[in-house]
Amino acid sequence: MTMSDNTHIITVVGAAIVSDGRVLCARRGAGRHLDGYWEFPGGKVEDGESQRQALRREIREELRCEITVGPLLRTSVQAYDFATISLSVFLCHLSEGSPTLTEHRTLLWLTPDEMRGLDWAPADREAAKLIITGSVSVTESDMNHPESPTTASVEDVRTTLARKEVPR
Numbered sequence: 001m002t003m004s005d006n007t008h009i010i011t012v013v014g015a016a017i018v019s020d021g022r023v024l025c026a027r028r029g030a031g032r033h034l035d036g037y038w039e040f041p042g043g044k045v046e047d048g049e050s051q052r053q054a055l056r057r058e059i060r061e062e063l064r065c066e067i068t069v070g071p072l073l074r075t076s077v078q079a080y081d082f083a084t085i086s087l088s089v090f091l092c093h094l095s096e097g098s099p100t101l102t103e104h105r106t107l108l109w110l111t112p113d114e115m116r117g118l119d120w121a122p123a124d125r126e127a128a129k130l131i132i133t134g135s136v137s138v139t140e141s142d143m144n145h146p147e148s149p150t151t152a153s154v155e156d157v158r159t160t161l162a163r164k165e166v167p168r
């Protein structure tokens with residue numbers, strides 16, 4: 001495959017880490033695809049990994065902290081000039097440590113309204129919009145089963161965003 005091959009679909013996972021009503025937003029660093037765009041931290045799923053395993057690994061490597069991966073928020077397929085990406089964004093909480101800046105330009109904890117002003121990577125726009133508008137649909141019980149494969153509803157998103165007990 002060459003860099004211009006956009007027929008091969010690459011599976012990527014992103015974490016919408018929520019804490020105290022805010023979401024961790026990351027700005028991509030220099031020398032990477034989509035430099036300067038905002039994204040949900042994460043990366044490519046490797047062979048033999050589940051999406052949730054990949055996400056925990058990527059966050060450990062990239063942000064040096066541990067997360068609990070909750071419900072799937074959105075999967076979006078985006079054809080870039082370098083590849084076609086299938087991006088699945090999951091609602092997550094911090095379970096140990098706090099995010100450390102390593103390869104991103106910036107990390108910010110933002111309210112859904114503040115997220116509106118960012119230049120999101122094209123693959124992330126649908127998931128970001130669901131948080132910004134609160135228009136996702138789930139039940140509160142999904143959040144009691146963090147590994148549940150169900151898609152998040154607006155109630156879960158609101159419940160997650162409203163949680164106070166997770167340290168930022």
Ligand SMILES: Nc1nc2c([nH]c(=O)n2[C@H]2C[C@H](O)[C@@H](COP(=O)(O)OP(=O)(O)OP(=O)(O)O)O2)c(=O)[nH]1
Pocket residue numbers: 012013014032033034038039040041042043044078085087121122123124
């Ligand atoms: N991690 C992550 N990647 C995203 C998001 N949205 C989006 O379009 N991407 C793209 C950028 C990359 O081309 C691809 C894989 O992400 P990555 O973080 O592993 O990519 P990378 O460029 O650092 O990897 P590499 O090929 O340079 O080794 O997915 C997102 O929200 N999070």
